[in-house]
Structures are given as structure tokens and as C-alpha cells.
Amino acid sequence: MLLCPVIGKLQHKRVVLASSSPRRQEILSNAGLRFEVVPSRFKEQLHKAAFATPHAYAVETAKQKALEVASRMHQKDLRAPDVVIGADTIVAVGGLILEKPVDKQDAYRMLLRLSGKEHSVFTGVTIVHCRSKDGQLDTEVSEFYEETTVKFSELSEELLWEYIDSGEPMDKAGGYGIQALGGMLVEYVRGDFLNVVGFPLNRFCKELARLYRAPGAPGAPRRVQRDSIPAVHTFEELGDADAEGSGSGPAPANAGREAGGVRPRAPRTREADLNGVTDSQPPLLAGLLELMYGFKASKVLLTACKLNVFDVLKDRGPLTAADVARKIDASVGGTEHLLDICAALGLLDKSDRGYSNTETASLHLASDSEQSLHGLAAYHDGPVWGAFTQLGRAVREGAAWTPEPLPQAPHERSTEETLQFMRASHGLSKLTAQHVATAFDLSPFTSACHLGGCTGALAHKLVQEYPRLQVTVFDLPEVVKLAGDFQTDAQPSERVHFVPGDLSSDSLPPADLYVLCSLLHDWPEDRLHGLLSRVSGSCKPGAGLLLAELAPAEEEAAGGAARRPPGLRTLGTGRRPRGPGRYQRLLQRLGFQDVQAARAGGLLHVVLGTRAAP
Numbered sequence: 001m002l003l004c005p006v007i008g009k010l011q012h013k014r015v016v017l018a019s020s021s022p023r024r025q026e027i028l029s030n031a032g033l034r035f036e037v038v039p040s041r042f043k044e045q046l047h048k049a050a051f052a053t054p055h056a057y058a059v060e061t062a063k064q065k066a067l068e069v070a071s072r073m074h075q076k077d078l079r080a081p082d083v084v085i086g087a088d089t090i091v092a093v094g095g096l097i098l099e100k101p102v103d104k105q106d107a108y109r110m111l112l113r114l115s116g117k118e119h120s121v122f123t124g125v126t127i128v129h130c131r132s133k134d135g136q137l138d139t140e141v142s143e144f145y146e147e148t149t150v151k152f153s154e155l156s157e158e159l160l161w162e163y164i165d166s167g168e169p170m171d172k173a174g175g176y177g178i179q180a181l182g183g184m185l186v187e188y189v190r191g192d193f194l195n196v197v198g199f200p201l202n203r204f205c206k207e208l209a210r211l212y213r214a215p216g217a218p219g220a221p222r223r224v225q226r227d228s229i230p231a232v233h234t235f236e237e238l239g240d241a242d243a244e245g246s247g248s249g250p251a252p253a254n255a256g257r258e259a260g261g262v263r264p265r266a267p268r269t270r271e272a273d274l275n276g277v278t279d280s281q282p283p284l285l286a287g288l289l290e291l292m293y294g295f296k297a298s299k300v301l302l303t304a305c306k307l308n309v310f311d312v313l314k315d316r317g318p319l320t321a322a323d324v325a326r327k328i329d330a331s332v333g334g335t336e337h338l339l340d341i342c343a344a345l346g347l348l349d350k351s352d353r354g355y356s357n358t359e360t361a362s363l364h365l366a367s368d369s370e371q372s373l374h375g376l377a378a379y380h381d382g383p384v385w386g387a388f389t390q391l392g393r394a395v396r397e398g399a400a401w402t403p404e405p406l407p408q409a410p411h412e413r414s415t416e417e418t419l420q421f422m423r424a425s426h427g428l429s430k431l432t433a434q435h436v437a438t439a440f441d442l443s444p445f446t447s448a449c450h451l452g453g454c455t456g457a458l459a460h461k462l463v464q465e466y467p468r469l470q471v472t473v474f475d476l477p478e479v480v481k482l483a484g485d486f487q488t489d490a491q492p493s494e495r496v497h498f499v500p501g502d503l504s505s506d507s508l509p510p511a512d513l514y515v516l517c518s519l520l521h522d523w524p525e526d527r528l529h530g531l532l533s534r535v536s537g538s539c540k541p542g543a544g545l546l547l548a549e550l551a552p553a554e555e556e557a558a559g560g561a562a563r564r565p566p567g568l569r570t571l572g573t574g575r576r577p578r579g580p581g582r583y584q585r586l587l588q589r590l591g592f593q594d595v596q597a598a599r600a601g602g603l604l605h606v607v608l609g610t611r612a613a614p
């Protein structure tokens, strides 16, 4: 007999658990659920930095795991199971997401980070209801997450290594298993214990109860599309999509607690596009159309930023279009149209009471938030947009032209242009600095020099992370002169110094670690070699060189880019981005040894080498 009547709702259905985790299998079978196990082949490599919150990342990974299994099973025997359950467990500490360690050193780094502190364990869960209709897979997705707080005791080196040598950390998020030996490391737990072990059973049952409440009741599972931001075809379509989302239809399946971040709105695309698996559109054609239409979405986002729409809506309840129009000093009709498109793009929420920011908008598009990309938006709306509108003329006349105009011609910038570029760089640096600073243990170094360090955002993060470290920020005189304007939001540190100079001609300040971050990805080979040789020449034996560069998207790294238009982030190069292996080989050729590579969040990869004695 089933104790839980909710689990009984699934009794006569073919249920598949899309997970290889023995813990999840145990939790669900102990609860009386009958299911088959089909481990997902989805690679857990989504760009973490693209998610506003750690739980949004876990929910999306869980969804992709479940959808991969649903579509694979459907393709194989043209009969999908009734229900597929996917889950993903992550540990989040100080803005970092920890998954399963790749080796013992990685486990050591993770456990050290957790030692003596509280952290959060998030499990994202997705329940996919499947139906085969005319040979096509039709899916309805419901998703949620649960958070549990765990506090670790201070861990001694000896205990850490003994635990790592037990082998237990290797297949577990954060490098520990609370249900076994890892329980000894834990001082207290707040929240659902089973959530830490890999599956929030209590919340899952509540979700089933909600889903099976009554046919057609609010909360029935909704359809989702694969992409979270709809492609822009026409503004009219976007308006329709919004009307769908805000009307009196069923509430979204995740209405109770949102997965966070930009939420999907369903544009009128075919369900067959789901997960790209049954997609009959040639990828290049779909990509081509997205390239043609994409600028409209960009301009809407940039304009809303410029008019401070996201500032006006931040920390306020929903506002009507007339309220917003008054505050941004614009027409009511025009504002309403802009707000509707922003809502359709998933940047704003629209309800009967008006418009409000999504979590992502407040986090990244409001100008005063800690992780604001407002400066980057202004830079793209200004000089970058300007350069692109002149593209045809520049090509015809042979004028110097590049997709990233300012860094290439620093001496021609006005003060305002320099500031605009610095604001853009500052926002991005603040977003990635923590990941770059902690990708490797840099504590053996006592002095570092960030070449092209701009506003010093990374330098400040480095000195926060390493109490013995002194950091010199080396950049052009006009940049150094203005860098003081950006120190208001970071604690000024006596261990950060600014030195003016030109990377390509002046001698580099002495340091035992040189850092280059987000600088080289669109440099041509000869320029790249020239700079790295100069840096290598300044390195004494034992000195380090840390490169943090744009990571190629997974499909680009795997050689799939040839079938698709290149990613927009690498537009400046006109060729595939360099992967970490390429930088590793370059450093080795220049006489660096112990060259290692690591991922730094979702946007960057980091390579570190040590200069060998000549």
C-alpha cells in the first residue's frame, strides 16, 4: 500500500527517472514510486554566468537532462514515457557554483572553500509530461527547486585529505556526501535533508499534488520552448506572446516559486522545435533568420536601459505604463509598446497591475546594482552601434573598422568615450572577477600585475581573496587617470596600485604573477605572440602568467561551429575562438611549465603557467 496518496497518482503511468544517481533512485523507490531508470546523456556544461542565480542554473540543467531522455526515448521507439523526472544538485558558496569535483585537487579546493562556513545546496527538479501526437513528441514541463543550508565545521588538512582519500567526494556535488562519511563534516542543516542527498521528496510530492489537483485547474503543466529568450521575428508577434503570458489562462507551472532569471514566454513557434531534437529546420536557416532579426531585440534592450526603465521598476511593485512614462519623461503609448516588448522578451513581468522587473533585470540591467551591465549596454548603444551603422561606408571606403571600435584606437578617444568603455569593462570584470581570482590557488604569489587592468575591478577582488598579495594595475595613462571614478563601490585597498603605460611599448612593472583578462580573444596571432613574448621576457624563473579568456561555446569547441553562424561574442575575430588548449601550448612554447587550464564561471577559461629557469 502506498503511504503517500500523491505518489499513487503516478501509479499507472510509465515513469522514467532521467538520472544515474543511486541516491535519487533510493529516495524515490523508498517513497513507493515505480519507475525505470534511464540516465541522461545531457552534458552538464551550461554557461553558469548566463544564469542570474545558482538555482536557475540547476533548474535548467535538470530540465535539459529530462528533455534529452524524453526525446531520445521517443525517437527510439516512437513512444515516449508518460512522465520523465530530471534533477540536478549543486552547491553554492560565495557566488560560486560547485558541481562534482573533477579530481582530488578539485575536491580539496571545494572542501576548503566550504570549511567553517554556511553554504546552500540547491536541487532543481523537472517533471516532464510526454505525449506522442502524429509522430511528434509533445511535452509539458513543470519545474521547481529547493534550497537547504548546510554549515561545515573548520576542517583540518589531515581530515580533508583523509576524507578525499576515502573516494567519497568524487561523484557528489560540492565534493561531499552528507548521508555517509561527509556527515562528520557538518555542524548543522537547515531545510530538507533529502534535498542535499539529491532529491527534495517533500517538495516533489507537493508539486505532484498541485499538478494533479483537477483537470484544467490553474497550475496545469505548461509547455516550454527550448530557448529562454524568444527569437524576435516581428514586434507584433512579441506582443501576442506577451498577451498569452499575461492573460487569464492557466498559471505558469512554476508560479509557486520561480526558477529565477529570464523566464520563457512562448512565441508562436512549432512544438517540434523542442530541445532541437525533432527540429526539421536546417540549423543554418534558423540561425540566419535570427541574425537578421536579432538587432531588433538588442535595440529594445539597449533603449530600455538608456531610458532607465529597469531603474524605475527596481524595488517597486508593479507600475502602469503611464507611471513609467511619467518617470522616464516619455509618451504613454510609446512607453507601453516598449514595456510590452520587454515583457515578451522575458526582461519584464506583466500582470493586471502593471509591469515589474524580472530578477535578471534588477540584477544586471538596473544601473546601481552590484552586478550591473548597464555600462556595457550604454557602450553598445553608443560607439558600438555607431560603428555598425557605418559598416557599409567603412567597407566601401576602406576606413578602419572593427566590431569593438574603442580598444583598438585608444589615443583617439575623448574622455567621455574612454569613460564609456571603462564602464562597460568594469561591469563585465565585476561579474567575472570572483571566478578568475579563484579558478586557481594564487596564494603562493605575493605581487601581481594586471596588464590592461582598466578600473582595477579584478585587482580588488584578487587582494580580497589573497591577503598577502599586492597588485599593480597597468593601463594607458588616460585610463589610469579616470580609474579613481570607479573605486566608490569597491573598498579602496592600499594593496592595489595603478601604473600608467602602454602594453606594447613600455617596460612592464615587476611582479611574480602577470594577469591578462578578456583581452586577447580577438587579437590576431602576430599581436598575441608579440605581447605574450614580452610578458614572458619580464617573468623571472618561478613567476606565473594567468590568462583568462572568453571560452568558446560548447558546440564551437567541439567543432560544430562550421554548421552555424559564429557566436556573437567572437564576432571580432572572424574565426573560431581559441580554446584553452591553444593558450596552453603557446605558454609551453614560451618556456612556461606546469601549464594548467580551468573554467572560470560560464564565460571564461583560465590558463596558468610558471616560468621555467632559462
Ligand SMILES: Cc1cn([C@H]2C[C@H](O)[C@@H](COP(=O)(O)OP(=O)(O)OP(=O)(O)O)O2)c(=O)[nH]c1=O
Binding pocket: 018, 019, 020, 021, 022, 023, 024, 039, 040, 044, 065, 087, 088, 089, 090, 091, 100, 121, 171, 172, 173, 174, 176, 177, 178, 179, 182, 196, 197, 198
Ligand atoms: C551535496 C551532496 C550531493 N550528493 C549527490 C547527489 C547527486 O547524485 C550528486 C550531484 O550530481 P548531479 O549532477 O545532480 O547528479 P548525478 O551526476 O549523480 O546524476 P545524474 O546527472 O545522472 O542525474 O551529488 C550526495 O549524494 N550527497 C550530498 O551531500
